[in-house]
Structure formats: C-alpha cells, structure tokens
Amino acid sequence: MEKKQKALYSIERWTKEHDASQFTSDLASIRRYIQEQAHRDTSSKSSAVFVLVEPGKQAVVGYYSLSSASIGFSEIPEKMQKKLPRYPQVSAILLGRLGVDKAFSGQQAKKLGEKPRLGELLIVDAQERCLKISKEVGCALMIIDAEMPSEEEQKKGARDPLTFYTQYGFTPLTANPRRVVKTMRAMALEFEGA
Numbered sequence: 272m273e274k275k276q277k278a279l280y281s282i283e284r285w286t287k288e289h290d291a292s293q294f295t296s297d298l299a300s301i302r303r304y305i306q307e308q309a310h311r312d313t314s315s316k317s318s319a320v321f322v323l324v325e326p327g328k329q330a331v332v333g334y335y336s337l338s339s340a341s342i343g344f345s346e347i348p349e350k351m352q353k354k355l356p357r358y359p360q361v362s363a364i365l366l367g368r369l370g371v372d373k374a375f376s377g378q379q380a381k382k383l384g385e386k387p388r389l390g391e392l393l394i395v396d397a398q399e400r401c402l403k404i405s406k407e408v409g410c411a412l413m414i415i416d417a418e419m420p421s422e423e424e425q426k427k428g429a430r431d432p433l434t435f436y437t438q439y440g441f442t443p444l445t446a447n448p449r450r451v452v453k454t455m456r457a458m459a460l461e462f463e464g465a
C-alpha cells in the first residue's frame with residue numbers, strides 16, 4: 272500500500288509557491304498553522320515544514336513540521352532510559368504539527384474506493400527523515416505532542432490523535448501522557464533492520 276501511495280504523492284519542503292488556501296481540518300490549529308504560520312516559522316528557521324502534494328501540483332494536501340528539541344532524562348519511560356546514556360537532557364526532534372486535508376482525503380477515498388492513508392504516509396516519512404537527520408546531527412528521540420481537539424471540535428467529529436501515534440510505536444510519557452516519544456534506535460530497527 273505504501274509504495275502505491277508514494278507513486279501518487281510527493282512530500283517536499285514547503286515553499287511560498289505551495290498553496291494551502293483550501294486546506295481543511297477538524298482542528299482549527301492545524302489549518303491555521305499551514306495557512307498562517309508556516310511561512311514565518313520556516314523563514315526564521317524555527318521549524319522545517321514538509322508538505323504532501325500530488326506530483327506537479329502546488330495544493331497542500333497534508334503536512335508536518337519538525338524542529339530540534341530536548342527532553343529531561345527523568346521524563347523518559349524507564350524502558351527507554353536503559354538504552355540511553357544518562358545525560359540530564361536527551362537530544363530529540365519534535366514533530367510539532369501533522370495534518371491531512373480532510374476534504375481531499377474524503378474525495379480520494381471515494382475515487383479509489385479505499386482510504387488513501389495519507390496520515391500514515393506522513394508519519395512514516397517523518398520518521399524516515401528524522402532517522403536520516405540523526406545520522407548527521409545525533410538525536411536520540413522523536414517527540415510528538417498529540418493535540419487534543421477542543422470540546423466543540425470533538426462534538427463536530429474530531430478524533431483524539433493519541434492512538435494514531437501509539438499505533439506507530441510512540442509511547443506516552445507517564446507524567447505527560449499527551450506527549451509521545453519513540454527512539455531513533457527503534458526507528459532504525461523498523462525501517463532499516465539495524
């Protein structure tokens with residue numbers, strides 16, 4: 272499935288030429304970020320934003336953002352601590368936002384007769400990219416803050432994305448279960464078999 276998807280879409284660095292004006296999401300913050308904030312964050316180099324597009328098209332149908340981060344050693348689940356050196360802060364990459372254009376995804380599902388699984392495509396690509404980055408600038412973890420939809424957004428059908436992330440091997444922190452982490456080592460095993 273993933274290979275088939277990869278041929279249908281491309282994931283590239285966000286530029287001013289990309290068009291997110293039609294991007295829709297159950298979460299207002301996810302829509303606002305790509306329409307209003309991504310340019311500022313990428314210009315200042317605070318975050319790197321990668322967008323999912325159909326080849327040759329500029330319309331953004333999904334995206335994620337990455338920035339550098341660190342996390343206290345004591346915050347990490349014990350099982351992960353055992354595999355890491357005991358520095359007070361552990362190096363990491365933060366996936367700040369991730370979203371799929373809801374309208375586009377719905378249209379594709381109708382057209383293909385099955386879900387296009389764009390969220391999966393993005394989270395796999397983000398992990399592969401982080402793994403590649405970790406070979407140039409060491410970083411031990413990937414961190415994601417799973418944003419809870421507001422009550423109003425939930426009433427309109429928005430789903431809590433926490434289980435979306437846990438199903439791809441991310442583990443919630445005990446003291447902050449909205450924050451999930453995964454080691455680069457686990458990703459290396461999963462994607463490279465080493």
Ligand SMILES: CC(C)(COP(=O)(O)OP(=O)(O)OC[C@H]1O[C@@H](n2cnc3c(N)ncnc32)[C@H](O)[C@@H]1OP(=O)(O)O)[C@@H](O)C(=O)NCCC(=O)NCCS
Nearest residue numbers: 298301369370371388389390391417418430431432434435
């Ligand atoms: C979360 C999101 C990116 C998932 O993208 P998607 O294209 O709908 O997901 P996919 O079709 O690739 O689904 C992959 C799997 O995740 C599951 N899934 C999708 N959205 C989910 C959610 N919000 N919560 C739990 N599971 C979810 C799917 O059911 C599917 O599971 P399956 O393998 O059992 O069929 C997308 O729904 C979205 O943009 N949501 C609003 C923004 C958001 O919540 N972003 C995360 C905030 S940090």
